[in-house]
Amino acid sequence: MSIHDLPRIKLGHLPTPLEPLDRLSESLGGPRIWVKRDDATGLATGGNKTRKLEFLIADAIERGADTIVTVGAMQSNHARQTAAAAAKMGLRCELLLENRRAIPDPAYETGGNVVLDRLLGAEIIEQEKGTDLAVALERRGHDLACDGRNPYLVPLGGSDAVGALGYVDCAFELLEQAEASGLEIDHVVHATASAGTQAGLVAGIAVAGVTLPVTGVSAGMSASMLSELVFDIAVESGEMIGSTDAVDPAMVVIDDSQVGPGYGLPTDAMREAVGTTARLEALILDPVYTGKAMAGLFEMTRTGRFDSCDNIVFVHTGGVAGLLAYGSVFT
Numbered sequence: 001m002s003i004h005d006l007p008r009i010k011l012g013h014l015p016t017p018l019e020p021l022d023r024l025s026e027s028l029g030g031p032r033i034w035v036k037r038d039d040a041t042g043l044a045t046g047g048n049k050t051r052k053l054e055f056l057i058a059d060a061i062e063r064g065a066d067t068i069v070t071v072g073a074m075q076s077n078h079a080r081q082t083a084a085a086a087a088k089m090g091l092r093c094e095l096l097l098e099n100r101r102a103i104p105d106p107a108y109e110t111g112g113n114v115v116l117d118r119l120l121g122a123e124i125i126e127q128e129k130g131t132d133l134a135v136a137l138e139r140r141g142h143d144l145a146c147d148g149r150n151p152y153l154v155p156l157g158g159s160d161a162v163g164a165l166g167y168v169d170c171a172f173e174l175l176e177q178a179e180a181s182g183l184e185i186d187h188v189v190h191a192t193a194s195a196g197t198q199a200g201l202v203a204g205i206a207v208a209g210v211t212l213p214v215t216g217v218s219a220g221m222s223a224s225m226l227s228e229l230v231f232d233i234a235v236e237s238g239e240m241i242g243s244t245d246a247v248d249p250a251m252v253v254i255d256d257s258q259v260g261p262g263y264g265l266p267t268d269a270m271r272e273a274v275g276t277t278a279r280l281e282a283l284i285l286d287p288v289y290t291g292k293a294m295a296g297l298f299e300m301t302r303t304g305r306f307d308s309c310d311n312i313v314f315v316h317t318g319g320v321a322g323l324l325a326y327g328s329v330f331t
């Protein structure tokens with residue numbers, strides 16, 4: 001079974017561009033840094049969940065679902081892209097959003113992604129801080145089924161084997177772009193949180209049979225917990241496209257040095273990375289994921305992890321809508 005045989009709908013502007021960040025590379029004095037613009041996937045301000053939703057929503061439609069339900073933090077970019085995908089396909093959408101009050105700013109509860117969720121017609125069901133979102137999702141699915149509806153439950157971050165197929169496809173896309181332009185990629189760096197993006201990239205690279213190290217910079221979870229999740233999803237996604245033993249646990253590399261006080265909480269290194277990337281490249285990162293991932297890339301560069309002739313691809317997973325709810329973090 002090839003990835004092209006699996007159900008998929010078109011939601012994103014793909015392929016996304018692969019662009020050099022030469023002013024940033026020069027200022028860091030290390031390898032040449034490139035950006036894979038998955039912040040520009042196009043769906044209601046874009047981001048990495050769009051690729052996953054192309055497979056997830058296709059699966060939902062195939063199963064005759066009438067309601068999409070998912071979970072996340074209040075400023076979940078994933079929830080907003082799910083609301084957008086559901087709107088576009090004419091499906092109802094419910095978002096169970098945990099109000100973590102991550103920052104003392106009213107915009108956290110009403111701005112950024114929440115503005116878009118509402119505009120897109122999704123129903124927000126607020127969850128108390130500390131709610132077990134996986135349990136809440138199952139419960140809501142049960143209640144909807146009892147009311148005669150046919151819900152499709154999308155897990156946190158769209159990170160299951162179906163969703164990760166979006167990043168298997170992204171790995172293929174990236175390898176094709178590199179080949180077409182004669183670019184030899186030495187390393188891929190990206191933000192990782194619910195595991196699906198990294199699982200898909202690792203599975204795609206493994207199935208393609210190439211050697212290309214990937215480092216996921218964690219936005220919250222410890223490396224040991226997250227690497228197990230990534231590996232399990234990668235194996236399952238690989239199996240869905242007929243490859244049973246391509247993924248090796250050694251391919252799953254996670255750097256959890258940038259988490260700071262916790263998921264969604266700002267760090268000085270994140271502020272520096274977001275500010276520098278904006279000023280030198282007019283490339284907007286976000287405080288929760290890509291800012292910490294870029295801070296990780298800065299640190300790796302400064303500590304001599306890469307050769308000065310290397311080509312490093314930073315996968316920009318989006319988050320600009322979330323950034324707009326975190327404005328007070330940057331003043």
Ligand SMILES: *Cc1c(COP(=O)(O)O)cnc(C)c1O
Pocket residue numbers: 047048076077078157159191192193194195196197198286289290317318319
């Ligand atoms: C969800 C998200 C990530 C993390 O992707 P996972 O597949 O959950 O690991 C990274 N960046 C942004 C902007 C996100 O919204």
